[in-house]
Amino acid sequence: MSDLASASRDTTPAGYRKLVAQALAGVPVGAPATDVWRALGAAGALSTLYRRGNALGPVADPARLGALLRAVDARADNGATLSVLVQAASALPVLGSGRSGPASAAPSPVAAAWGHALAGTAQVALAATDEAAAGSDLSGLGTQVRIEGDQLVVHGGKRWVTNAGTAEYLLVLGRHHPGRHFTNFSWVLVPARTAGVSVSPAPTGLLANSATGHIGFDSVRLPADHLVGRNGRGMAVFARHMSTERLAGAQWAVALTGRVLADTRERLLRRTVDGEPLWHNAVVRQGFAECLVRVAQLRALCDSLAETAVKGQSLSAGTLLKSAVGLTVDTVLARCAQLQGADGFAAGGAQGVRAEAGVLGIGGGVTELMLAGVADMSEQLLAELRT
Numbered sequence: 001m002s003d004l005a006s007a008s009r010d011t012t013p014a015g016y017r018k019l020v021a022q023a024l025a026g027v028p029v030g031a032p033a034t035d036v037w038r039a040l041g042a043a044g045a046l047s048t049l050y051r052r053g054n055a056l057g058p059v060a061d062p063a064r065l066g067a068l069l070r071a072v073d074a075r076a077d078n079g080a081t082l083s084v085l086v087q088a089a090s091a092l093p094v095l096g097s098g099r100s101g102p103a104s105a106a107p108s109p110v111a112a113a114w115g116h117a118l119a120g121t122a123q124v125a126l127a128a129t130d131e132a133a134a135g136s137d138l139s140g141l142g143t144q145v146r147i148e149g150d151q152l153v154v155h156g157g158k159r160w161v162t163n164a165g166t167a168e169y170l171l172v173l174g175r176h177h178p179g180r181h182f183t184n185f186s187w188v189l190v191p192a193r194t195a196g197v198s199v200s201p202a203p204t205g206l207l208a209n210s211a212t213g214h215i216g217f218d219s220v221r222l223p224a225d226h227l228v229g230r231n232g233r234g235m236a237v238f239a240r241h242m243s244t245e246r247l248a249g250a251q252w253a254v255a256l257t258g259r260v261l262a263d264t265r266e267r268l269l270r271r272t273v274d275g276e277p278l279w280h281n282a283v284v285r286q287g288f289a290e291c292l293v294r295v296a297q298l299r300a301l302c303d304s305l306a307e308t309a310v311k312g313q314s315l316s317a318g319t320l321l322k323s324a325v326g327l328t329v330d331t332v333l334a335r336c337a338q339l340q341g342a343d344g345f346a347a348g349g350a351q352g353v354r355a356e357a358g359v360l361g362i363g364g365g366v367t368e369l370m371l372a373g374v375a376d377m378s379e380q381l382l383a384e385l386r387t
């Protein structure tokens with residue numbers, strides 16, 4: 001039996017970490033994100049990520065999700081990490097929630113896509129942010145999903161979608177009814193090669209390996225079995241799984257800031273001024289320590305809210321986590337970038353990492369919107385603090 005096969009039978013946290021490490025060992029740093037995904041799928045790191053049997057769809061094991069993101073982040077390719085994160089924590093749970101069908105029937109297109117994605121042989125992009133509305137105004141989205149007899153017609157456009165340029169499958173949130181009511185929205189599985197689909201790269205040099213792009217749907221026709229879950233359940237399913245993506249964002253933030261802090265500390269130990277390492281300077285040490293405390297706080301919040309977040313039963317866990325990410329990442333990375341001096345501007349240096357990590361305060365909900373959510377839930381959150 002190969003090491004990889006024996007590791008895949010080891011269901012302990014250490015066994016999962018070993019499985020992921022072995023899967024990624026053969027993928028050169030800087031390889032396309034599709035290679036990273038394929039290796040993870042082939043090793044069984046995606047099929048063993050979720051707990052099954054939940055009526056609302058797959059639930060990620062939080063410790064495994066954290067281990068997966070830490071291992072991918074260690075490759076220092078933020079585009080590839082974003083690509084894996086959005087699929088593992090958001091697209092696959094939503095897709096998996098709609099895969100069930102009659103046991104005897106041939107697998108539905110949704111079940112087939114789920115199988116390919118788990119095996120790593122296909123990528124799935126999750127397209128929610130719409131060209132017709134601000135991303136912070138999700139229920140204002142304009143992309144339409146019409147049911148015409150036994151067909152679906154998808155018309156509209158999506159912006160800034162991770163994996164748009166590489167995904168075989170596009171998971172698209174559209175509306176079947178005008179208005180903002182949460183039952184007006186549904187998910188549709190659109191194979192990327194369907195007639196009427198067009199993809200263009202997003203105009204950015206950041207997160208290059210994430211294949212982020214914009215997608216157009218020009219009256220795209222599909223059989224009705226490409227609806228993911230029941231008609232009108234789109235927002236409910238999304239809300240249910242959103243907290244998992246927010247936990248994943250926080251787990252990635254801890255891994256990324258911890259990695260940059262470690263690198264910064266090494267540099268400060270080596271860099272001398274008047275014969276003394278900069279690390280011995282009291283101001284430098286204090287600034288660094290403040291950052292370390294912030295990251296340790298974020299890590300503690302991840303640990304305490306992880307189970308609640310993946311079960312998706314309360315909005316507050318994800319909202320708190322994503323707010324904390326927004327308040328932590330840029331402060332820490334800005335300090336690290338400053339402490340790296342001119343070297344922070346080198347390719348792959350802390351200044352560039354900081355710009356790429358900005359996605360943690362934008363993608364999947366901007367920090368201000370999260371903080372507004374915390375204020376909305378403040379009565380409940382304050383009561384929890386008193387228990």
Ligand SMILES: Cc1cc2nc3c(=O)[nH]c(=O)nc-3n(C[C@H](O)[C@H](O)[C@H](O)COP(=O)(O)OP(=O)(O)OC[C@H]3O[C@@H](n4cnc5c(N)ncnc54)[C@H](O)[C@@H]3O)c2cc1C
Binds near residue numbers: 372
């Ligand atoms: C690299 C990258 C990858 C992405 N991947 C995906 C993906 O895979 N799938 C997907 O569907 N989307 C994706 N997105 C889109 C992302 O989810 C949206 O960008 C995000 O929801 C914000 O929407 P917006 O950019 O339209 O900003 P807007 O909603 O226009 O907001 C602009 C700014 O206004 C301020 N603001 C907004 N709302 C409020 C408020 N309520 N209170 C106070 N201030 C506010 C904030 O400063 C905010 O940054 C991605 C984005 C990026 C950058």
